[in-house]
Amino acid sequence: MDWRERYADKLTTPEEAVRVVRDGDRVVIGMHYQTPLGLCRALAARADELHGVEIENSIATFASWWQDDAPNNFNVRSFFLQASDRPAMRKGLLDYVIAPPTRSDESYWLDRKPDVFLTSVSPPDDDGWCSFGMSVWGAPEVVAVATHVIGEVNDRFIRTGGNNRIHISQIETLVEAPTEWKFLRRAPRTEEEDEFTAVICSLVASEIIQDGDTFQLGTGTVSAAMAPFLSEKRDLGVHTELIFGGIPALVEQGVVTGARKTVHPGKIVGASFGPLTADEFAQVDGDERYELYTMSHTNDIQVIAAHDNMVVINNALLVDVTGQINGETIGPEIYSGTGGAFAFAVGALHAKNGRSVTVLPSTSVVNGERRSRIVAMFPQGSAVTVTRGYADIFVTEFGIARIKGGTLRRRIEELVAIAHPDFRAELRADARRLYGV
Numbered sequence: 397m398d399w400r401e402r403y404a405d406k407l408t409t410p411e412e413a414v415r416v417v418r419d420g421d422r423v424v425i426g427m428h429y430q431t432p433l434g435l436c437r438a439l440a441a442r443a444d445e446l447h448g449v450e451i452e453n454s455i456a457t458f459a460s461w462w463q464d465d466a467p468n469n470f471n472v473r474s475f476f477l478q479a480s481d482r483p484a485m486r487k488g489l490l491d492y493v494i495a496p497p498t499r500s501d502e503s504y505w506l507d508r509k510p511d512v513f514l515t516s517v518s519p520p521d522d523d524g525w526c527s528f529g530m531s532v533w534g535a536p537e538v539v540a541v542a543t544h545v546i547g548e549v550n551d552r553f554i555r556t557g558g559n560n561r562i563h564i565s566q567i568e569t570l571v572e573a574p575t576e577w578k579f580l581r582r583a584p585r586t587e588e589e590d591e592f593t594a595v596i597c598s599l600v601a602s603e604i605i606q607d608g609d610t611f612q613l614g615t616g617t618v619s620a621a622m623a624p625f626l627s628e629k630r631d632l633g634v635h636t637e638l639i640f641g642g643i644p645a646l647v648e649q650g651v652v653t654g655a656r657k658t659v660h661p662g663k664i665v666g667a668s669f670g671p672l673t674a675d676e677f678a679q680v681d682g683d684e685r686y687e688l689y690t691m692s693h694t695n696d697i698q699v700i701a702a703h704d705n706m707v708v709i710n711n712a713l714l715v716d717v718t719g720q721i722n723g724e725t726i727g728p729e730i731y732s733g734t735g736g737a738f739a740f741a742v743g744a745l746h747a748k749n750g751r752s753v754t755v756l757p758s759t760s761v762v763n764g765e766r767r768s769r770i771v772a773m774f775p776q777g778s779a780v781t782v783t784r785g786y787a788d789i790f791v792t793e794f795g796i797a798r799i800k801g802g803t804l805r806r807r808i809e810e811l812v813a814i815a816h817p818d819f820r821a822e823l824r825a826d827a828r829r830l831y832g833v
Contacts, residue, residue, distance in 0.1 A: 399519045399520050399549070400572075402520070403520065403564060403570060406564075406567065406568070406569050406570045407569075407570050407571070407572075408569050408570070408571060409438075409571060410434040410435050410437065410438035410548070410571045411438045411441070412569075413435060413438070413546045413569045413571050414435060414438045414439040414442065414514070414546070416512060416544045416546070416568070416569075417439060417442065417446065417449060417511075417512050418446075418511070419446055419447045419448050419449065420447070420448040420449065421449050421450070421511035421512055422449075422450045422452065422508050422509070422510045422511050422512075423439065423449060423450065423451045423452065423510070423511065423512045423513075423514065424452040424510040424512070424513045424514070424538050424542065425451060425452060425453040425454075425514050425515075426513070426514060426515030426516055426528070426531070426533075426535060427454055427455040427531060427533040427534070427535075427668075428455045428530070428531040428533065428580075428668050429516065429529055429530035429531040429553075429580065429668065429669070430515045430516045430528055430529065430531050430533070430535060431453075431516065432514050432515060432516045432546075432547075432548030432571075432573070433548075433573070433574050433576075433577060434548055434571055434572070434573060434574045435514040435546060435548050435571060436453075436461075436514065439451075439514070440460065440461050440463075443461065443462075443463070443468040443469055443470055444468065444469070446469055446470070447469045448469070448471075449469065449470050449471070450470075450471045450473060450508075451470050451471065451472045451473065452473050452474075452510070453472055453473070453474055454473070454474040454475045454476055454493070455474075455476050455478070455533070461489075462484065462489055465483075465484070465487060465489065467488075467489060471491060472484075472489065472490050472491065473490070473491045473492075473493050474490060474491070474492065474493065474733075475492070475493040475494070475495040475733055475734075476732060476733030476734075476735055477490075477492070477730055477731065477732050477733055478732070479583075482730075482731070485729075485730055486729070492730045492733075494734070495733070495734060497695075497697060497738065497739050497742075498691065498692045498695050498696055498739065509541055509542075509543075510538055510541065510542045510543075511542065511543050511544065512542060512543065512544045512545075512546065513535075513538045513539060513542040513544070513545045513546070514546050514548070515528070515535055515538075515545070515546075515547060515548070516528075516529065516547070516548045516549075516550045516553065516573060517529070517547040517548070517549060517550070517553065517562060517567070518549070518550065518551070518553035518554070518555065519549055519551055519553075520564045524563055524564040524565065525561050525562070525563055525564070526547065526549075526561065526562050526563070526564060526567070527553055527554065527555040527556070527560055527561055527562075528553075528560050528561070528562065528688070529550065529552075529553030529554055529555075529560075530553065530554060530668060530669045530672075530677065531667070531668035531669065531688070532558065532559065532560050532667055532668060532688040532689060532690055532691075533667050533668055533690065533691050534690055534691060534692065535562070535690070536559050536562070536690055537690055537692065539562055539566055544568050545562075545566055545567050545568055546567070546568060546569050546570075546571070547562075547567040547569075547570050547571075548570075548571050548572070548573050549570055549571070549572055549573060550573040550577060551573075552573075552577065552579075554677055554680060554681035554682070555681060555682055556680065556681075556682075556683070556686045556687060556688050557663070557684050557685075557686060557687040557688075558665070558686075558687030558688040558689045559688070559689055559690065560687075560688040560689075579671070579672070579673070579674055579677065580670070580671040581671055582620070582641060582670075582671040583617075585617060585621075589617055589757075591793075592618070592757045592758075592792075592793040593617060593618050593621050594625075595793040596618050596755050596756075596757070596791050596792065596793055597618065597621055597622050597624075597625040597755075598625055599791050599795070599796055600622065600625070600709060600753060600755065600791055601622075601625040601626050601628070601629070603796055604707065604751060604753055604789060604791075604796070605626060605629060605632075605707055606629075606705070607629055607630040607631055607632070608630070608631045608632070608633075608655075608656040608705055609629075609632055609633070609705045609706070609707045610632070610633035610634065610635050610654075610656075610657050610658075610703045610704075610705060610706050610707070611626075611632060611633070611634060611635075611636070611706075611707045611708070611709065612634075612635060612636040612637070612700075612706070612707070612708040612709065612710075612736075612740050612744075613636055613638065613640050613709050614637070614638075614708070614709065614710035614711055614735065614736065614737055614740070615638060615670070615711070615732075615735065616710070616711025616755075617711065617757075618711055618755040618756065618757070619709045619710055619711045619755055620638075620640045620641075620670060621640075621642075622640075622642075622709055623640055623641065623642025623643045623645070623646055624642040624645070626646060626651060627645075627646065627649060627651055628651075629651055630650075630651065631653050631654075631655045631656050632646065632651055632652045632653070632654075633652065633653075633654040633655075633656060633657035633661075633664075633703070634652055634654065634664040634665060634666070635657070635659065635660065635665045635666075635694065635699075635700065635703055635706070636665070636666045636694065637666060637667050637668070637691060637694050637695055637735070637736040637740075638666060638667070638668055638669070638670040639664060639666040639668070639669045639670060639672075639686070640669075640670040640671070640672075641670060641671060641672045641673065641676060643664065644672070644676045644679045644680055645676075647664060647685065648679070652664060654685075656704075656705070657703065658702060658703055658704045659699065659702050659703050660687065662685065663685055663686070663687045664685055664686045664687070665687050665688075665689060665694060666686075666688055666689075666694060667688060667689060667690065667691040667693075667694045667695070668688065669688075691736070694736075695736045695739045695740070696739070696743075697739050697742050697743040697746070698743075699743070700739065700740055700742075700743025700744060700746075700747065701742075701743045701744075701746035701747045701750070702747070703743075703747050703750075704747060704748040704749060705747070705748070705749045705750070706743065706744045706747040706749075706750040706751075707744065707750070707751045707753065708740040708741060708743070708744040708750075708751070708752050708753065709753045709755060710723065710736075710737045710740065710741065710752075710753070710754055710755070711723060711754075711755060711756060712754050712755075712756045712769070712781075713725070713726065713731060713732075713756075713769070714769055714770075714771055714774060714778065715754065715756065715769065715770050715771070715790060715811065716770075716771050716772065716773055716774055716784075717770065717771070717772055717807065717808045717811045717812060717823060717827050717831075718784050718804060718807055718808065718831070719784035719787030719790075719799050719807050719811070720774065720780050720782075720783065720784045720787070721737070721741075721754055721780070721781050721782040721783075721784075721787060722774055722778050722779055722780060722781055723735070723737045723781040723782070724779045724781050725777070725778050725779040726775075726778075727775040727776065727777045727778055728776070728777030728778070734779075734781055737781050737782060738781055738782055738786075740752070741754075741782045741786045741788070742782075742786050744788075745786055745788060745800070751788060751789060752782075752786065752787075752788040752789065753788070753789045753790075753791060754782075754787070754788075754789070754790045754791070755790075755791045755792075756769050756770075756790075756791075756792060757769060757792060757793060758770065758792040758793060758794055758814065758815055758816040758819075759816045759819075766816075766818075768815055768816055768818075768819035768823065769792075770792070770811055770812070770814070770815040770819070770823065771823075772823055772826035772827055772830055773826070773830060784807075787799055787800065787807075788800040790810075790811060790814060791814070792814045792815070792816075794813075794814045794815070794816065794817075795813065795814045796814065797810035797811050797813065797814045798810065799811065804831060804833055805833040808824075808827045808831065808833060812824055812827070
């Protein structure tokens with residue numbers, strides 16, 4: 397029997413389902429692949445009639461909450477901005493949540509009990525279990541405390557192990573997903589980006605990652621592209637927030653086995669998949685080696701630190717010559733978010749033989765001008781995502797800098813040496829002026 401027939405009493409339209417939202421409610425939206433497009437659109441259409449509604453919509457705002465970019469009665473919050481969010485942030489339509497580190501025994505981003513949870517789920521199986529599909533994030537924690545849970549059923553969703561499931565009895569009403577839903581796609585890279593990415597990833601693979609290591613990959617042009625460069629390694633493990641494309645191939649090649657992992661041995665662990673191809677999703681669907689958990693577990697510093705030989709690889713927007721890492725702002729302007737960068741950097745350096753790697757191209761082009769991404773001092777208002785006390789290894793296309801435990805003088809020398817040659821003399825002069833070394 398089709399799930400629609402079995403659960404006809406729960407099936408309704410998106411417009412009817414979101415009638416449950418009342419003035420003053422906190423509404424949490426399923427993140428990333430979980431974002432329920434039909435339900436979001438139906439709720440957005442009620443913006444003029446509702447008042448004081450808070451919408452927690454972090455990681456993937458696929459549906460616009462504002463008609464013609466005009467303010468309305470919604471207070472939309474996010475703790476991680478993507479490209480589609482930045483215009484709304486600049487216009488003051490979006491509130492940025494500065495999220496603290498997480499622990500497995502708490503949901504750090506739920507500062508208020510949610511009234512309504514809108515999320516995508518898979519069709520129920522014969523026992524009534526639905527999957528959150530390609531992403532778990534904080535969904536099980538929200539389900540446990542939300543007053544109303546509404547599911548948008550997407551028959552393209554996969555199933556994994558871990559705590560990636562919800563029973564139909566926990567869902568108040570169901571709607572069908574719109575047909576235009578698509579898998580997330582990797583952002584295209586320029587030829588220059590492909591070139592420096594290949595150099596940086598090759599350096600990390602050959603000089604830093606060793607057989608038997610467990611690794612994490614952060615979001616970003618370079619770090620997310622790392623997996624294909626690890627094909628010559630053996631017995632690697634994965635404990636990460638996002639499981640990126642290329643990792644399924646490493647699993648099939650026998651490169652990623654998790655055989656030497658000290659936590660979740662033999663399992664590929666994450667809170668969500670990143671952009672994968674349809675073929676990759678078909679490959680991981682139902683494979684018990686893949687386990688998705690809440691980000692309060694994957695990003696728990698204590699859990700990360702419990703992994704021997706943990707190597708974390710994260711992008712940065714800017715790095716200063718003393719080792720401070722900025723991965724979230726351009727000056728005072730919010731660009732992305734802390735994400736898991738801080739937790740994984742700290743966790744790795746508390747792990748036995750752990751290493752924290754920050755990857756970045758040496759320059760970027762801003763308004764037609766090429767600028768160094770290694771700087772003497774951050775612009776005023778910049779965030780420090782990872783403090784210099786937890787700085788370890790940096791890699792650009794010009795080499796590797798290892799600064800953990802180094803003096804201020806040595807840190808400056810190491811980081812200037814991997815800056816673009818056109819900026820090294822200026823960086824040295826600025827460092828002497830600012831730091832006296």
